[in-house]
Amino acid sequence: MKTIKNFLTLIxxxxxxxxxxxxxxxxxxxxxxxxxxxxxxxxxxxxxxxDLSKTYRAKSNSEGVFRFSEVPAGKYTLxxxxxxYNRKEIPFELKQRHVDGYTFTPFMIERKVSWMFNxxxxxxxxxxxxxFTAKIIIGIYFVCLFLVLFYSILQLTLAINYVxxxxxxxxxxxxxxxxxxxxxxxxxxxxxxxxxVAERIIETVSQFDYPSxxxxxxxxxxxxxxxxxxxAKKVAEVSMRGINIQHIHRTDRTGxxxxxxxxxxxxxxxxxxxxxxxxxxxxPDFLQKTMPFFKDDNVGVVQTRWGxxxxxxxxxxxxxxxxxNGHFAIEQVGRTASGHFINFNGTxxxxxxxxxxxxxxxxxxTLTEDLDLSYRAQLKGWRFEYREDVIAPAELPVTMSALKxxxxxxxxxxxxxxxxxxxxxxxxxxxxxSNRVHGLSHLFNSSVFIFILIISMLSLMVLHxxxxxxxxxxxxxxxxxxxxxxxxxxxxxxxxxxxxxxxxFSSFFKxxxxxFIFLMVSMxxxxxxxxxxxxxxxxxxxxxVRTPKFNVGANNDAKENKYDKKSLSxxxxxxxxxxxxxxxxxxxxxIYGDLGMVPFHLMLAFGYGLVFYHSIAExxxxxxx
Numbered sequence: 303m304k305t306i307k308n309f310l311t312l313i314x315x316x317x318x319x320x321x322x323x324x325x326x327x328x329x330x331x332x333x334x335x336x337x338x339x340x341x342x343x344x345x346x347x348x349x350x351x352x353d354l355s356k357t358y359r360a361k362s363n364s365e366g367v368f369r370f371s372e373v374p375a376g377k378y379t380l381x382x383x384x385x386x387y388n389r390k391e392i393p394f395e396l397k398q399r400h401v402d403g404y405t406f407t408p409f410m411i412e413r414k415v416s417w418m419f420n421x422x423x424x425x426x427x428x429x430x431x432x433x434f435t436a437k438i439i440i441g442i443y444f445v446c447l448f449l450v451l452f453y454s455i456l457q458l459t460l461a462i463n464y465v466x467x468x469x470x471x472x473x474x475x476x477x478x479x480x481x482x483x484x485x486x487x488x489x490x491x492x493x494x495x496x497x498x499v500a501e502r503i504i505e506t507v508s509q510f511d512y513p514s515x516x517x518x519x520x521x522x523x524x525x526x527x528x529x530x531x532x533x534a535k536k537v538a539e540v541s542m543r544g545i546n547i548q549h550i551h552r553t554d555r556t557g558x559x560x561x562x563x564x565x566x567x568x569x570x571x572x573x574x575x576x577x578x579x580x581x582x583x584x585x586p587d588f589l590q591k592t593m594p595f596f597k598d599d600n601v602g603v604v605q606t607r608w609g610x611x612x613x614x615x616x617x618x619x620x621x622x623x624x625x626x627n628g629h630f631a632i633e634q635v636g637r638t639a640s641g642h643f644i645n646f647n648g649t650x651x652x653x654x655x656x657x658x659x660x661x662x663x664x665x666x667x668t669l670t671e672d673l674d675l676s677y678r679a680q681l682k683g684w685r686f687e688y689r690e691d692v693i694a695p696a697e698l699p700v701t702m703s704a705l706k707x708x709x710x711x712x713x714x715x716x717x718x719x720x721x722x723x724x725x726x727x728x729x730x731x732x733x734x735x736s737n738r739v740h741g742l743s744h745l746f747n748s749s750v751f752i753f754i755l756i757i758s759m760l761s762l763m764v765l766h767x768x769x770x771x772x773x774x775x776x777x778x779x780x781x782x783x784x785x786x787x788x789x790x791x792x793x794x795x796x797x798x799x800x801x802x803x804x805x806x807f808s809s810f811f812k813x814x815x816x817x818f819i820f821l822m823v824s825m826x827x828x829x830x831x832x833x834x835x836x837x838x839x840x841x842x843x844x845x846x847v848r849t850p851k852f853n854v855g856a857n858n859d860a861k862e863n864k865y866d867k868k869s870l871s872x873x874x875x876x877x878x879x880x881x882x883x884x885x886x887x888x889x890x891x892x893i894y895g896d897l898g899m900v901p902f903h904l905m906l907a908f909g910y911g912l913v914f915y916h917s918i919a920e921x922x923x924x925x926x927x
Contacts (some may be wrong), residue, residue, distance in 0.1 A: 326396045330369040331380070331406030333362055335413060337893075341366030342411060346384040352377040359383075373404075380406065387411045388769070436767040436774060443760045446753040447784040453750050454787040454794075456743050460636030461794040467639035471690075477594035484593055486516040487652070488572035492562045493533065494524040494555070495865060496580040498853040499697070501536045503580050508540045508547070511586045518571045519547040522562040524555045546571075557666030558846030559648075564664035570655060579649040581697040581851040583611060591692045592652055602657030602684030603676070605634065606650045609695035612854050618705065618916070619698040621820050624795070626698075631798040634688045642740040643680045648672035650694035657684045668722060669838075669846060670715025677723050677741070681730050699849055702916035703868045708849040709827060710834040716748035717838025748838075751824075751831035758828065758880075758906050761899055762887060768896075792817060818905070826909025829876055874917045881910040 329349065333342045345362045349370060362368040375396045382390040390411055396404055489507050493500055507519055519540070523533050530551060537549040550566050557564065563577070574596060578584060592604045607630040613623040630647075637644045646653070648670070658664070661679035668674050680686060699705040720742075727733070727741050768778055795817055802809040837844065850866040884907040888900050 324375045324398055324401060326373045326375060326400050327403045328369050328371050329358075329373050329378075329380075329396070329404045329406075330367060332365070332367045332408045333382075333411050334366060334408065336410040337413065342387070345382070345387055345411065348381050348383045349373070349378045350381065375400070382411050384411075387413055389772075433771060436763075436771055439760055439763050439767065440774065440777060443757065443764055444781070446756045446760070447781060447787075449753050450750060450757070451784050451787045453743070453747060453753075454790040456740065457632070457794045458790040460640075461632050461797050463636040463639045464632045464797055467635055470639075477597050479590045479594050481513055484513065484516060484589075485574055485596070486518070486572040487512065487574045487576055487589060487593065488518040488520060488570045489576045489578065490520045490522055490563060490566060490570075491578055491580065492522040492524075492559050493529065493580050494558075494848055495527050495529050496525070496851060497527065497529045497532060497865075498863065499580045499851045500529055500533050502853060503578060503582060504533070504536045504540060504547075506583050507578065508543070508545050509586050510584075510589055512589045514544065514546070516572075517546060519545065520566055520569065521547070521549050522566050523549060523551045524558075524562055525551070526555075557664075559848075560664040560666035560671035563671070564666075567655075567658070567663065573655055574652050575655055575658070576652040577649055578694070579696070581849075582649055582694055583696070584650070584694045588692070588694065589652075592689065595687045595689070596652075596654060598685070598687075600683075600685045601687050602654045602661075602679050603646050603686045604652045605644070605646050605686060605688050606692040606694045607631070607634075607690050608647065608650055609693040610698050611695045612698055612700065615698070615700055615854060617819075618702065619700060620816070621823055622698045622705065624799070624816055624820050625824070627800050628795050628798040631690060631800075632794055635690050637740065637744075638686070638688045640736070640740075641734070642737050643677060643744065644686050644688055645676040645744070646672045646686070650696070654684075660684070668715050668718035669711050669844070670719055673715065673719045673745075674722065677719070677727065677745070681726060681733070683732075697851055697854065700852055700854055701850075701866055701868075701920055702913065703920055704850045704866055706827070706830050706913075706917070707847050709831055711847060711849075713748040713751065713831045714834040714838040714844070716745060717835045718841075720745040720749075721839060721841070748831070748835050751828045752835055754825060755828040755832045758825065758884070758902075761902065762883075765887070765891065765896070765899060788821075791821075795820075822905045822909035823912055824909070825906050826877065826911070826913035829880065829910075830873055830913075833873065868917075868920050870918075870921060874914065877910045877914040877917065881907055881914050884910065 331347075333345060334340060335342050341362075341364075343362055343364045343366060345366075345368070346359065347362070347368045348357055348359045350357045351374075356374075358370045358373060360368040360370050373396060375398060377395045378393070380392040380394060382388070388411065390409075392406070392409070394404070394406075489510070491503055491507065493503075496503075504519070504521060510517065521533055521537055523530060525533070533551075534549055537547055540547050548569070550562075550569065552562060552565060555561065574593070576589070576592075588606075592606065595601055595604050608626060610619070610623040610626070612619055614620065634644050636642075657679050658675065661675055661682050661684070663675075664671055665674060676686070699708055723745060724742060727745070728738060733741075764778060764781075767774055796810075796813060799809075799813050799816075801812065801816075850863050852863055852866075884903045888903040888907060891897065891900050891903070
């Protein structure tokens, strides 16, 4: 019996040995590209047995066929092991019946979208340098995402402060206007070639309901065209009505608006100075509503909220109003309620003359002289009063070129003020830490457009990284957390939204549409605004380009405006290329089935497309002259 058992064992071992030693003539297969459906040549493959002790390698030929010769029977895994194509593993088993050959069913392999990362090996690792570069790119990408999140958190805190302050304001006891004890006020109207609106603003201010013996108007005219004569004629007409008005014309435009304001200081008769740009139409009771707040000797400025006389003129003006309401409701009120620094907005407000002099006067080394002087004054201890309930109506830019010009000046000026003021803001004694943080953020917030531009461009590389390095996908998935920035900004703009009705449901959905279109157009302006911010940080000086005014209301058409000069620029071309790039990426990623970045890229494509379309469309009238 024992002999029979040993004999059977010997047979079993011999059979097992013969099977394992059995050689399969070949193992082959054919592959095609998943997208193009064409055969793939020179792709690398390998097969490994179950215990990884043996590895066989092969390449596909011009017909897409790969072949391994003389492979022992056993369990294996076929692996796509190529730098150009995604890794793919197919387990299989070679048995005795496959002795004459084993052929895989033809299959597809997917190309990596990683053409920019095929850099070769180092230190025994595939794609070492490209992998290292990918980590650097992801690092920068996440830093920019965090900075945008930080910005949105600060905006959220301002919105929360705004909501809390509303109940306090409802119970506020306002100082009473007394015409017999009100101080003398000088209204300054800085202008430069404002042919279309010069008469309107002069006439509007001349109608102010304020004691005539305590009222002066200065028209600060830097014009170089027929506007000089228009202003002179209007000033003479107003003067004939017994109003104290002077026409101060400079032939040297040194310092631009700031230079004009500073030049006229020695001819100011009032203790207080109101400033209005030419596109404003303040109400006759403006001074009655603002001057009482100067009874507090520590108040250096009273700033009012801008209204929008042509808000419903077009989608472009509606979006501008939407964005500006965020600043004039949430930012200004939220900062004021928390005791943080705010800014005089260049117009629609009144300065105490002593405050201007104490802060060092108007300086013209930045394009936003209003923001510059605001911070110098508040660092001196002056308090700014912001009145959301007092509205100074104004005209919004009606063309894309005018809007981009205005945005360029504001963004560049903000960056210039950051460079000029950050050390002083950081080191001045007696300033609360929270005021330093919010102040630095306020001066720095134009830089958010740089972060948006960087995020959008790096998102293209992130897609390649995602496809190329599976080990980094676990890191990239956390980028979704930063979507909460959109929620914070949505809360911020919802509380500044001025078109709410009693039907909260319909109002909210109307708001959502407006919010996302505003967000997309803001993205589309990122290139224009980023260039402005970079110029500001690099100290590249440029002239003060004022925004063309058209003297339009809610419905009437814009007239021909000789100041609204349009020409095709490198930025216009760049915006068009970015529109095509993000449209292409959104389409290709949809085809690949990777939808993660598609909504973001579609928003970028729409934003750049809208900005590009309007910029180009506005060129046509100029060409027809």
